[in-house]
Structures are given as C-alpha cells and as structure tokens.
Amino acid sequence: MPVLDPLRGLWQRLLAWDLLPTPGPEGARRDGPVERPWRYYWDHLPKRTAGADFSARDYQDARQRAEEVARTTLGDELWQRLMMDGYLDVPSRRYSGITYRLTIGHRIRVICAPGARSPWPYEYLCINPTYPLPELEFFAHLFLYARDREDTLVRVAAPQPWDQRLGRTF
C-alpha cells in the first residue's frame, strides 16, 4: 500500500541506525574488521579515553600503530625533526609572520614574528579530532591540516590563554 511506504522506509532506517545516533564503542563493534568512527558519536566518553571496551593492551597497541602511521604520514625527514625538537613548526600561508607550533597531544601554539600580529586574542588554539585517536596519529593529522588545509584549521580553532593536553586523544 503506497501510504505505508514512507513508514516502512522510516522503520528500515531506524533499524539500520541511520536516524538514531549510535555511541561509538557500540557502533564500532558492528563495523567488522575495520572500525569506521565517523559513523558514530563519541562525546559521551570521558576525556582521553577510547571507550569502556578498551583494555590496557588495546591502548598500548593503538599507540604503537599510531607511531608507525605518523612516521609514514610525515615522512622520515619531518619525523626526525619532530623526534629531535619535540615539535614541528608550520608557517602560516594566510597570516604573514605567523607560525603554528605543533606539539604531540597539546594545543597549537601561535608564534608571531617580530612586528607580526596574531589574529587570535590568545596564544593557544585548541583543536581536537571528533573521535578518539592516539596522540601521535592525531598529531600527524593536525600537521596536514595546518600545512594543507589552513582555512579549516582557522575556522574551527578555539583560542585559549594557556596550553593543555587535548581531551579527545590518548
């Protein structure tokens, strides 16, 4: 009956969890061998955690894999520089004299060259991933945003007066 079709479609979408937001850890278990975290919401998790289903071993394995992939993402030269200095500097292409200093697991520090003026009222920019990631993995992501997609970084950045560890990484 045609009049029932919309209701049937709605019911099928409900069953497929398209309409009801699904918490991350539960949803990820349905994904099979590869978790797709962008499908779910993660805001309910305590800071710096990946879900109650994560064991100490899971955290350890995740951090180890993150190191491998961060090194692959950055390439050997940048990786060596990061290991030597403990941070990477990315010069802004949008604001003259501004450099973004990226440190693993921390807020971005905005550094001004002499005479340059920061577009933000505070020295630090707080930016998190929308789902939990190991610190090193997200560091590499943030580097790519700062270097290749500065407009996105500028749009989402929350200026803060002090440094602090990020809440959505571990």
Place this chain on the structure above:
Amino acid sequence: MGRIIVANRRGHQLVEWNADTDSEEARQSILEAERILREAREKGCAVSRKVGTQHVLDDGAFDPYAEEYQIIAPIAGG
C-alpha cells in the same frame, strides 16, 4: 597493491586492494575501498594521499593505482 590507512582508536586499520589483478574479488575490493573513502568524506573526514615520501591532503577522485590513502579525522575546536 593499494591501501587505505583508516585512522581510528585502534591506531589504524588497513583496507587493501589490488588493481593489477583481474578477478571478481579484486574488483569488489576496489569498489569497497572507493566506498569507504566516499563515505568518510561525506561524514566530514579529509583524505590524504601518499606523494613521494609523505602524505598530502587530497580532494581528487579515488585512484585504484594510488599507493596509499589515509582517512583523516574531522577536527573541532575546544
């Protein structure tokens, strides 16, 4: 052999395909890789592609002959 690095709380997981093999299984793996990239982009993720020795963010269409892609988490302030 191409691969997608799916960055997630596990550190990362891999989706692999082989564009040099002409079989139904190989075709399906390519379709699945393309589907994952498309879905991630639709949900706000960025995608990077390995160029030389490092990754760069990439808006291009899925290339089955690419060596490596990575799904980059969406970012939010605060």
